[in-house]
Amino acid sequence: MKQLEINNLQKKFDDFEAVKKITFSIAANQTVALLGPNGCGKTTTIAMILGLITPTSGSITINHQLLTKDHHYLSKMNFASPYVELPKKLKVIENLKVYAMMYEVANAKAKIEQLVEELNLAPILYKKTGELSSGQRNRVSLAKALINDPEILLLDEPTASLDPDTGDFIRTFLETYKKKNSMAILLASHNMDEVTRLSDYVLMMKEGSIIDEGTATDLIKKHGRQDLEEVFLKLARQHEN
Amino acid sequence: MKIKRILSLMLRHFYLIKASLPRIIDLIYWPTVQIILWGFISKFFTMHSTYFNNTVGIILSAAILYDFLFRSSISYNMLFLEEIWSRNLINLFISPLKVGEIVIALTCTALLRTLIGLVPAVLIAIPLFGISLLELGYPLILLLLSLYIFGITLGLLVTSGLVRFGPSFENIAWASLFFIAPIGCIYYPVEILPTWLQPVALALPLAHIFEETRSILINHTINYSNIYYALMLNVVYLGVALLTFCQSFKSAKVKGSLINVGE
Numbered sequence: 001m002k003q004l005e006i007n008n009l010q011k012k013f014d015d016f017e018a019v020k021k022i023t024f025s026i027a028a029n030q031t032v033a034l035l036g037p038n039g040c041g042k043t044t045t046i047a048m049i050l051g052l053i054t055p056t057s058g059s060i061t062i063n064h065q066l067l068t069k070d071h072h073y074l075s076k077m078n079f080a081s082p083y084v085e086l087p088k089k090l091k092v093i094e095n096l097k098v099y100a101m102m103y104e105v106a107n108a109k110a111k112i113e114q115l116v117e118e119l120n121l122a123p124i125l126y127k128k129t130g131e132l133s134s135g136q137r138n139r140v141s142l143a144k145a146l147i148n149d150p151e152i153l154l155l156d157e158p159t160a161s162l163d164p165d166t167g168d169f170i171r172t173f174l175e176t177y178k179k180k181n182s183m184a185i186l187l188a189s190h191n192m193d194e195v196t197r198l199s200d201y202v203l204m205m206k207e208g209s210i211i212d213e214g215t216a217t218d219l220i221k222k223h224g225r226q227d228l229e230e231v232f233l234k235l236a237r238q239h240e241n
Numbered sequence: 242m243k244i245k246r247i248l249s250l251m252l253r254h255f256y257l258i259k260a261s262l263p264r265i266i267d268l269i270y271w272p273t274v275q276i277i278l279w280g281f282i283s284k285f286f287t288m289h290s291t292y293f294n295n296t297v298g299i300i301l302s303a304a305i306l307y308d309f310l311f312r313s314s315i316s317y318n319m320l321f322l323e324e325i326w327s328r329n330l331i332n333l334f335i336s337p338l339k340v341g342e343i344v345i346a347l348t349c350t351a352l353l354r355t356l357i358g359l360v361p362a363v364l365i366a367i368p369l370f371g372i373s374l375l376e377l378g379y380p381l382i383l384l385l386l387s388l389y390i391f392g393i394t395l396g397l398l399v400t401s402g403l404v405r406f407g408p409s410f411e412n413i414a415w416a417s418l419f420f421i422a423p424i425g426c427i428y429y430p431v432e433i434l435p436t437w438l439q440p441v442a443l444a445l446p447l448a449h450i451f452e453e454t455r456s457i458l459i460n461h462t463i464n465y466s467n468i469y470y471a472l473m474l475n476v477v478y479l480g481v482a483l484l485t486f487c488q489s490f491k492s493a494k495v496k497g498s499l500i501n502v503g504e
Contacts, residue, residue, distance in 0.1 A: 013497060047500050050335045054494040075337040085328040087253060094256045101249035102336045128260075144332070 002064075003028045003184035004049070004152050009058035011044050018044045020208040021058060026152070029178065031185040033195040033216075036205030037236045042188045045205075046154050049186070050079055062152065075103055080145035081156035082138055088130025092121060092140050095129055096147065103148035115143040119173060135166035142170065149181065156188045171197060192229040202228070204235050211235060242345075246338050250346035251353075254320055258354070268354060272308045272362035279304035280370040299458050300428060301372045303451055305363055307427045310388040310447070311418050312358050316351035317396025318403075318417075325408055334499055340490055344483070347400075348393050355389075377457050383468050384450050390475040391446050395421070397482035401489035407501060427451050446471040446478070 004026040011019040019041040026032045034042050047053040049060055051067070051074060060067040067073060086095045096115070100108035116122055119139045124132055129140060138158065145153060158174070159167035171194060178185065189195050195202060196216045204212040204219070212219065212235060216228050223231045258264055283297040324330045333343065366372045374381060399417050402410040424438060425447035431439050442448040453467035493499045 011497075018497075043500070044497065047497065052331065052334055052494065052499045053497045054491075072337070074335060077335070079331075079335050083328075084331045086332065087257065087323075087327045087329050089260055089327070090253065090256050091260075094253075098249050098253045098256070099332070099336070101252060102246055102338060104243065104245050104337070 001028050002026070003030075003062070004186070005059075005061040006045075006049070007059045007061070009045065009048060009060065010056045011041075011048060011053060012056045018208055019048070019055075022205075022208075022210050024203055024210065024213070026184040026186060028151070028184055029182045030201065031178065031187055031199045032201045032203060033199035034186060034188045034203050034205060035190075035192075035195060035232060040205040041208040042205055043156070046079075046156060046186065046188060049152075049154060050074075050077070075148060076151045077154070078103075078145040078148055078150040078152075079154040079156070080138075080141045080158060082134065082141070082158070082160050083156065084141070085137070086129050086140060086144060089128060091126050091128055092132070093125045095140065096143060099144050099147050105148055111147060111149075112143075115146060118177070119143050120169075135162050135169075138162060138166070138170060142173070146177065151183060153183055153185045154188075155185060157190060158187070159189075159191060159194060167191075167194070174198060192227065192232060196228050204232070206235060206238075211238075242339070242341060243337075246336075247342050247346045247349070250333070250338065250343065251350050254323070254346075254350045255353075257323065258357070265357065268358040269361050272312060272358045273365060275308055276301065276304055276362045276366050277369070280366060280372070284370065297370055298372050298376070299455055301366060301370055302374060302377065302454055302458060303427050305359070305366065305374055306384065306388060306450070306454060307422070307425075308362070309355060309359055309385060310392045312355040313351055313389050313392025314395040314399075314418055315415075316354035317347055317393055318399050318415075319354070320347045320350055321396075321400045321403055322408075322411065325403065331500065340487060344397070344486065347396075351393065351396065352389065355392075377454065378463070380453065380457060380463050380468060383472070384454060387446055387450050387468070387471040387475055390472075390479055391450075394475065394478045394482040397479075397486045401482070401486045404486070404493050405489040405498065407498060421445065421447065424448070425451065430455065444474070446474040449474070 002025045006022060006024050008021045008023055009019055010021045022045065024032065034045065036042055044053060048055045062073045065073065096112045100112060105111050116125060119142060121139060121143060124136050129137065132140065142158065159170050175198065187195065187199060199216060202213060202216050202219055203210050214222065219231050220228060223234055225231045225234060280297065280301050283300040287297055324333060363374055377384065395417050399413060402413055424434065424442040425445060426442055427447065431442050431448050431452065434442055449467040449471040453464055456462060456464050456467065
């Protein structure tokens, strides 16, 4: 079943076409990676799905319901990015309580306890969020993103600037969590190993268009390269002088 | 409109205030200093001229009321700026919170912040200068209501600018009330202004509110038309501010500036 369907989605900023009528879908329990060089339209695409940017044309369908002005769908979606922070002056537990309330989580206490255990947040629960290391902050940000048991989770570089150990912890957690909870994930990342490990399907974007797509293995085979990073480099440098 | 979602945003700001003693002191410090300063200035006038006999009461009451307006508006702006500074705005905008719920939550929290700052200052004025706002009687409630609505209106307009233009609009947030103060006729009657400027002043609720304050304190009469005009003007300005806020939010979504508000 398709959880998220993007159809001919386009965004123009005056004369500049940031996203050029792209079409893709994500099924329940599927992880789709959105790859591409900086400025290729990944963030704009994610922002349109999150309702932060109004598309110029095209449609976004969630669970067969067209995304309209009604924000009801936002309660079933969430987002985590190291570039979007939680209030630094609030303790971790306070941030989780605030967002559990904001998303009207039915049994907030139990949900927070579950996430605290799974993401190993107990030692930092009563620390101010601004006092945490980047790895700890990423874990808290992920806890906030999962507080409402989202049906669709959008992740923007979830392990950016993390040491290999913390990065691996996050990836393992995401794999385990997805196995237990049916959830569609859209992952934007520049870490090709991460994409290969976590994603079921890869979309390659360049200059606002999807220029290639397939499983990581298929793309590597199709382009005759050793790994996804080489595929990325080939596609990113195509048509460049 | 969900009360739980409104309360969640209020809870976020409550946590922020309660966690920081310097923040609480900062809320109380400025209104207190302002009132003490105006109290002594007024006392000085009274001691040196019979013309200014009742000046302490009038100027100090006006200073307290103006500070109430100032605090409500600044509190509203501050709450929004806190979200910008903490880079938390995107988390709010992608949550199920609706624009109306954000406005209500900020309005209620701004009142809490304003009262934390102003109540101690008002209480200090009683023993120090023998001035109590309660002398204004029950119209005080209507005057405070009018001031609060106008404060929130200004807060909404500045917040609209922040949403649309980003943090570069921050300076306007601080200066917004100083632009209006001269024609607000806070410490002097409307007649003091040049004739051509008087209609502009009367088009603002402030002139009516402070005219009424002076009328009660000097003539001991209540002129309900002033209160009525102030409230009516407030309804119009609040409506315009709400439309502006919604429009700037919509426009920011089209321009894509919401994702850069915190930068």
